Amino acid sequence: MKTIKLYFKYLIILLKSQMQYRGSFWLLALGQFLVPFSVFAALYFMFERFGNIKGWNFFEVALCFAVINMAFAVTECFARGFDTFSNLVVSGDFDRLLVRPRSTFLQVLGSKFEFAKLGRLVQSATVLIWDLVNIQVKWDFFKIITLIFMIAGGVFIFTGIFILTATLCFWTVQGLEVANILTDGGREMSQYPLSIYRKWVIRFFTFIIPFGCINYLPLMYILERAEEKRILCMISPLFGILFLVPCLFVWKAGVRHYRSTGS
Amino acid sequence: MPEIEVEGLYKRFKVAKRSAGLGQAVKSLFHREYRIIEALNNVSFSIESGEIVGYIGPNGAGKSTTIKIMSGILVPDEGKCCIMGRIPWKERVAHVKNIGVVFGQRSQLWWDVPVIDSFELLRDIYAIPQKEYLENLDLLVSTLELQNIINIPVRQLSLGQRMRCELAASLLHGPKILFLDEPTIGLDAVSKIAVRQFIKRINREKNITVILTTHDMNDIEALASRILLIGKGRILYDGDLDYIRNCFSTHKTITVNFRGNKPQVDTCVAGISGVNVISCSEERILLDVDTRTARVTDVITILSANLDVIDISIDSQPIDELIVKLYREYDI
Amino acid sequence: MKSNIKAYFSVFRLRLITGLQYRAAALAGIATQFFWGFMHIMVYEAFYENAMGTQPISLKQIISYVWLQQAFLVFIALWIRDYEIFNLITSGNIAYEFCRPCGFYGFWFAKLVAQRLSGATLRCFPILIVAFLLPEPYRMTLPPDFLTFCLFVITLVIGLLVLVSISMLIYISVFITMSPSGSMTTISIIGEFFSGMIIPIPLMPSWLQKIANYLPFRLAADMPFRIYSGHIPADEALKGILIQLAWLLVLVLIGKISLKSITKKIIVQGG
Numbered sequence: 001m002k003t004i005k006l007y008f009k010y011l012i013i014l015l016k017s018q019m020q021y022r023g024s025f026w027l028l029a030l031g032q033f034l035v036p037f038s039v040f041a042a043l044y045f046m047f048e049r050f051g052n053i054k055g056w057n058f059f060e061v062a063l064c065f066a067v068i069n070m071a072f073a074v075t076e077c078f079a080r081g082f083d084t085f086s087n088l089v090v091s092g093d094f095d096r097l098l099v100r101p102r103s104t105f106l107q108v109l110g111s112k113f114e115f116a117k118l119g120r121l122v123q124s125a126t127v128l129i130w131d132l133v134n135i136q137v138k139w140d141f142f143k144i145i146t147l148i149f150m151i152a153g154g155v156f157i158f159t160g161i162f163i164l165t166a167t168l169c170f171w172t173v174q175g176l177e178v179a180n181i182l183t184d185g186g187r188e189m190s191q192y193p194l195s196i197y198r199k200w201v202i203r204f205f206t207f208i209i210p211f212g213c214i215n216y217l218p219l220m221y222i223l224e225r226a227e228e229k230r231i232l233c234m235i236s237p238l239f240g241i242l243f244l245v246p247c248l249f250v251w252k253a254g255v256r257h258y259r260s261t262g263s
Numbered sequence: 264m265p266e267i268e269v270e271g272l273y274k275r276f277k278v279a280k281r282s283a284g285l286g287q288a289v290k291s292l293f294h295r296e297y298r299i300i301e302a303l304n305n306v307s308f309s310i311e312s313g314e315i316v317g318y319i320g321p322n323g324a325g326k327s328t329t330i331k332i333m334s335g336i337l338v339p340d341e342g343k344c345c346i347m348g349r350i351p352w353k354e355r356v357a358h359v360k361n362i363g364v365v366f367g368q369r370s371q372l373w374w375d376v377p378v379i380d381s382f383e384l385l386r387d388i389y390a391i392p393q394k395e396y397l398e399n400l401d402l403l404v405s406t407l408e409l410q411n412i413i414n415i416p417v418r419q420l421s422l423g424q425r426m427r428c429e430l431a432a433s434l435l436h437g438p439k440i441l442f443l444d445e446p447t448i449g450l451d452a453v454s455k456i457a458v459r460q461f462i463k464r465i466n467r468e469k470n471i472t473v474i475l476t477t478h479d480m481n482d483i484e485a486l487a488s489r490i491l492l493i494g495k496g497r498i499l500y501d502g503d504l505d506y507i508r509n510c511f512s513t514h515k516t517i518t519v520n521f522r523g524n525k526p527q528v529d530t531c532v533a534g535i536s537g538v539n540v541i542s543c544s545e546e547r548i549l550l551d552v553d554t555r556t557a558r559v560t561d562v563i564t565i566l567s568a569n570l571d572v573i574d575i576s577i578d579s580q581p582i583d584e585l586i587v588k589l590y591r592e593y594d595i
Numbered sequence: 596m597k598s599n600i601k602a603y604f605s606v607f608r609l610r611l612i613t614g615l616q617y618r619a620a621a622l623a624g625i626a627t628q629f630f631w632g633f634m635h636i637m638v639y640e641a642f643y644e645n646a647m648g649t650q651p652i653s654l655k656q657i658i659s660y661v662w663l664q665q666a667f668l669v670f671i672a673l674w675i676r677d678y679e680i681f682n683l684i685t686s687g688n689i690a691y692e693f694c695r696p697c698g699f700y701g702f703w704f705a706k707l708v709a710q711r712l713s714g715a716t717l718r719c720f721p722i723l724i725v726a727f728l729l730p731e732p733y734r735m736t737l738p739p740d741f742l743t744f745c746l747f748v749i750t751l752v753i754g755l756l757v758l759v760s761i762s763m764l765i766y767i768s769v770f771i772t773m774s775p776s777g778s779m780t781t782i783s784i785i786g787e788f789f790s791g792m793i794i795p796i797p798l799m800p801s802w803l804q805k806i807a808n809y810l811p812f813r814l815a816a817d818m819p820f821r822i823y824s825g826h827i828p829a830d831e832a833l834k835g836i837l838i839q840l841a842w843l844l845v846l847v848l849i850g851k852i853s854l855k856s857i858t859k860k861i862i863v864q865g866g
Contacts, residue, residue, distance in 0.1 A: 002390075009387050017375035020416070031780025038784055042794035049650070049798060050642045096371055098336045099364050100388055101356045178623040181630045189634055196641040259352060260338040262276055262302075262331070 003106060010110030018115050025116055032119030036069050040127055043191065054196045059135040060223060061192055064215055066131050067147070068190040069124035071154020071214070072183070076120065079159045081112040083183075085166035086173045094258070104255055105248070108166070137222055146218045146234050153214040153240025154190075158183060160247035161209065167254035182209055190215045213239045265309040266440070266472055267333065272342035274303040274328055274496075302328040303339065304496035312439070313470040315462070317477070317487030317504075319586070321595055325496045326476050330442055333474075334364055347439065360389065363433035367445030370425065371432055372417045378428050379413045382435060389436040396435065403431040407461055423454030430461060440472045441465075447479055459485045480582040494595030511585045511592075515559055516541070516578045517550040522571040538562055604709075625721050628665040632726070635661045636733055652797040655736055656824040660795055662735045663820045666722040669714035670755050671790060671816040673762060673783040700763070700851050707759045739825040746832045747823040753839045754815035760846035761786070761811065767853050791817035797826070811842040 018025060043065060047058040076083065085108060088094045097107040137143070165179035186209060194202050194216040206212030213236040220226040221233035280296040302325045310316055320326050331337035332344060335351035335358050344351060351358045365371075372381040386396045404410055407427045412420060417428065426446060433441065443462070447455045463486060465471050475487060483490065483504065490507065492500035500507070532538050537556030541549040552559055559577060566572060636658055643654045652660075664671065726735035738744045765782055787793060790812040796804055807813050818835050821827040827835065 006387055009384055013373050013376055013380055013384050016380060017373060020375045027781060031784065034781060034784045038788045038793050041788075045794055045799055045803070046642060048800060050646055052645055053638075053641050054644060092366075092369060095331065095336050096364075096366070096369065098355065099334055099359055099362070101360045101390075102388055176623070177627050181627055185627075185630055185634065192638065192641075197637050201637070259336060262274075262328070262337055 006102070007106060007110055011113050014110075014113045015115060028114075028116035029119035032117050033123045034119075036073075036120050036123045039188070039191070040065060040123070053192065056193050056196070059131055060219070062127060062131045063135060063222075064193055064219060065191040066124050066128035067150045067214065068154055068187050068211075070121065070128060071151050072158055072187045073117065073121035073124050074151070074155045075158035075162065076117045077113060077115075078155075079109065079162045080114050080117070081108040081110065082159070082162035082166040084112060086169045086176060089169045089258075090173055098259070105251065138224075142234060143222050146221055146237065149235075149237035149241075150214045150218050153237035154211075156241045156244045157210060157214065158186075160244045161186070163244075163247045163251050167251050170254040170258040186211050193219055210240050210243055213237055266312040266347055267310040267474075268343070268345045269309065269329075269333070270307045270343040272303045272306040272329070272332060272344065273340045274301075274325075274332070274337070275340055276300045276302055301496050303332075303342075306342070306493070306496070306498055308491055308498060308501055310472060310474070312472055313466065314489060315466050315473040315475065315487050316489050316491055317475050317483040318491045318493065319477070319480075319483065320493035320499075321590060324493045324595065326493055327444065329493065330364075330444060330474070330476060334362055334442060335359055360436065361438050362440045362442060363436070363438040364442045365426075365429050365433045365444065365446055367426075367443075367448040370417065370429065372425075372428060374418050375416055377414045377416055378409070378420075381417065381428075382413075382432060385432055385435055391436050395437065399435050399437055400431075403434055406464065407431055407457075423450050423457070426450060426454065426458060427461075430458065434465065434471075438471070440474070443473060443475045443477075445477055445479075446475070447477065447482055455479075455482070462486055480586055484582050492589065492593070494590070494593050499593045499595070500589070507585060507589060508579070508582075511588045512580050513553060513555055514580050515552050515554055516580075517552060517559065517562060517566075518576045518578070519548050519550070519566055519570070519572060520546055520574040521548070521566075522546070522573060532562070532565065535562060535565070621717055625718055628668060628718065628722055629725070632661055632665040632722075633733065640732060650798070652795065652821075652826055654732070656821070656826050657795060658733065659735050659824045660791075660820045662722070662726040663823060664792060664816065666719040666726070667715055667751065667816075669711050669718065670751065671758060671792070673758070673765075673786040673790075673812075700847075700854050703766070704759060704763060704847075707762060708755065711755060711759070736824070738823050742829060743822065743825055743832075746829060746836075747819055750814075750819040750822055750832065750836060750839065753836065753843065754819050757811055757839055757843050757846065758815040760843060760850055763850045764846065764853075767850060767857065786812045789813060790815060791820075797821070811846070814839045814842060 040062075043061065044058070047053075047061070052058075053061065081088075088097070088108070088111065094104075097104055097111075100107060132139075161179065161182045165176060165183075168176055168179070186205065189197070189201070189205065190211045194205055194212050202212065202216075206216075217226075217233045217236040221230060226233045276299070277297045278300055280298055306325070306329060318326055318329070328337065332339050333346060333351055335355045338352045346358060347361055349358045372378060373384070382400065386393075391399070404413060407430060409427060409431060412424050412428070417425060420428065430446070441462075446462075447458055450458065459482060462473055462475075466473055473486070475482065477483065488503055490500065490502065490504050491498060532540065532550065535557055537553040539551045539553075541551050543549070550562065552562055563575060566575075639654060639657050639661070643650070643657075723735065726733075727737075729735070738747060765779065789796075789807045789810045791807075796807050796813055796817045799807065807817075814835070818827065818839075822832045822835070
């Protein structure tokens with residue numbers, strides 16, 4: 001579609017811009033690699049000391065880690081424009097977007113793509129591969145699909161959260177760090193199978209922000225520990241994908257509000 | 264049918280009150296107070312195709328609010344606006360294809376890449392057919408003399424070069440209406456003149472309607488025949504610049520270069536009421552003449568009679584002074 | 596000297612006012628920190644449940660460790676989103692800073708301390724008060740005795756100074772690289788890891804603990820927090836204070852010397 005072609009043209013100009021600063025690019029990418037790497041190292045050391053966490057072994061938890069970090073990495077790359085949307089509003093550059101004959105959604109997406117964030121993607125991909133080699137699972141076609149959906153579902157959930165946070169900027173640009181609870185917090189929490197937490201946590205992260213759909217439920221399916229509702233467990237990541245839809249409506253409402261109250 | 268028709272626009276904003284001091288800051292943690300600002304109060308005007316209109320007023324008068332409504336960014340609380348048959352905020356995408364906007368302080372170009380890359384992306388954003396794009400590009404590059412800078416990253420350009428590129432970028436898609444917000448701010452004299460000449464030219468050749476917001480009255484003098492004055496949210500004056508000049512122009516400055524006796528000069532003009540000596544040297548005298556009480560021709564006659572005059576020049580009050588008077592008159 | 600102190604105090608006061616103005620931000624920040632505290636405690640709780648044998652640090656001590664981390668985050672995080680200095684450097688306005696009479700290093704050092712102090716003051720009390728009132732097992736415990744508390748406060752304050760001297764070095768390095776983000780992320784990750792923010796130092800494998808003990812990062816966070824809970828006894832704490840002071844001296848000296856040599860060859864970028 002033409003819109004996708006246009007999006008790629010945005011990416012190309014952003015790539016050209018960032019290639020001007022080649023030196024800092026590698027440093028930044030390294031930093032982006034080290035951040036999840038240090039968390040993973042901590043995870044490894046904790047398991048070295050404690051052996052398991054509430055019955056889950058290291059590779060099972062590492063699978064959760066890899067899935068959620070990959071989803072986050074992909075989202076950070078593509079939806080960074082929404083993540084840093086407060087800058088666009090504060091500087092008044094969002095007005096510039098409104099004067100162009102394209103949807104604001106596309107333009108915000110195309111406003112930022114930090115290629116250095118690929119460092120995080122490399123790290124989580126490495127963990128995923130290492131984990132797939134070591135984990136005790138009999139892989140079949142459906143399980144692989146489930147795994148892919150887990151990551152895709154995560155991407156959609158994180159993107160949805162980014163969009164919701166960005167929409168908040170239309171009302172206020174302060175206090176937005178609370179949203180980090182959902183993004184960074186959600187990511188750190190979902191490194192572990194959600195069953196290790198208290199009940200209210202599990203409920204919140206299954207029904208309100210559906211991380212459970214890409215973490216505990218499909219994991220049970222893959223590890224063949226789901227006694228009942230196996231199909232539900234397998235397709236649960238799709239609910240994560242659906243999460244994006246209401247977020248888009250909220251975005252539209254936010255733009256409408258901005259246009260009637262000004263900045 | 265005028266190209267732009269604005270009727271009865273109202274717009275109010277809620278702004279949080281912030282007070283100084285530590286005590287007040289703690290208070291504000293618990294209770295926020297707001298005040299209502301009336302940015303636009305029954306604003307109406309209409310603009311025909313091909314006009315160049317200067318939209319002036321002090322800061323906070325409502326200029327940028329009006330521009331935002333006309334470009335479709337902002338939705339007014341009340342009132343109508345019809346531009347080329349469309350309501351800007353209702354049909355944003357369609358409307359925006361016909362307008363170009365230049366914000367003097369903010370760039371629409373991508374900072375780190377060559378100008379031409381920005382142009383090409385704009386071509387894709389506006390879906391300009393390649394043939395039309397190349398035609399427009401050629402014309403703009405030659406008129407604005409961008410040949411040498413089009414391959415340079417925007418961040419390396421001087422302000423004057425950047426502004427010329429901004430103007431080109433805003434016209435690539437062939438809009439019928441151009442909104443210019445402080446286009447000459449910060450530019451050196453040469454660039455200012457280049458920008459003004461360019462605007463005059465595209466207005467003449469392509470009949471592009473230009474709405475110019477600026478604090479630089481020389482821009483207005485050079486370009487706009489019609490002035491819209493807005494103050495505290497109301498349109499206070501809608502007419503031509505000459506009328507303002509005639510109304511408010513009360514003084515003229517006479518500069519005389521001469522040979523001869525200085526003391527003679529002092530005495531001969533001392534008697535005339537309404538004439539003040541601004542400065543006086545061995546070869547030149549500057550006089551300020553209040554045209555309400557004295558006549559310039561009389562003063563010149565007296566001077567010529569008493570001095571060996573080499574050169575005389577007569578200057579009107581600078582437009583900035585007139586505008587200050589105008590603002591004071593309307594209490595804004 | 597007196598005018599300096601006055602200047603530093605007014606910076607502190609100004610930041611406090613600014614902080615209060617952004618009430619939503621303040622509340623949001625505290626809420627965020629509670630979340631992180633709870634989350635970490637839940638994870639440790641889950642690990643400790645199946646723990647076989649005794650661990651080098653008890654769960655109760657870990658819990659107070661976590662809450663102290665959250666309460667004093669502003670004190671101990673290497674990464675603070677204050678781009679004021681960075682912007683000054685890259686825009687070239689830093690040249691104006693050198694004209695200050697107070698002495699560049701001293702002024703910026705004090706400014707950073709004031710910044711962190713004001714940030715921490717706003718947050719630590721609400722967090723700690725609530726942490727003491729939580730139900731078990733999340734509750735924060737009091738230090739074993741008053742002496743321990745005093746040692747805690749002393750090491751916390753000196754630790755802050757050590758941390759600020761480290762961050763001064765980072766800022767100075769920006770003079771060379773001209774681009775803040777790259778070095779900042781990498782260094783702050785290493786710093787955070789070895790200050791126990793990602794995994795408490797006592798829970799690290801012993802070879803890693805040895806490395807952590809040689810580095811100064813633990814002096815601002817890990818050490819004071821373990822002193823608080825009694826995990827580090829008083830006599831070791833006193834040794835710790837000496838180590839802190841030694842590092843402080845070294846870091847400040849390096850900072851001042853490198854700053855002097857850099858200001859001699861400054862390239863002002865921008866425009």
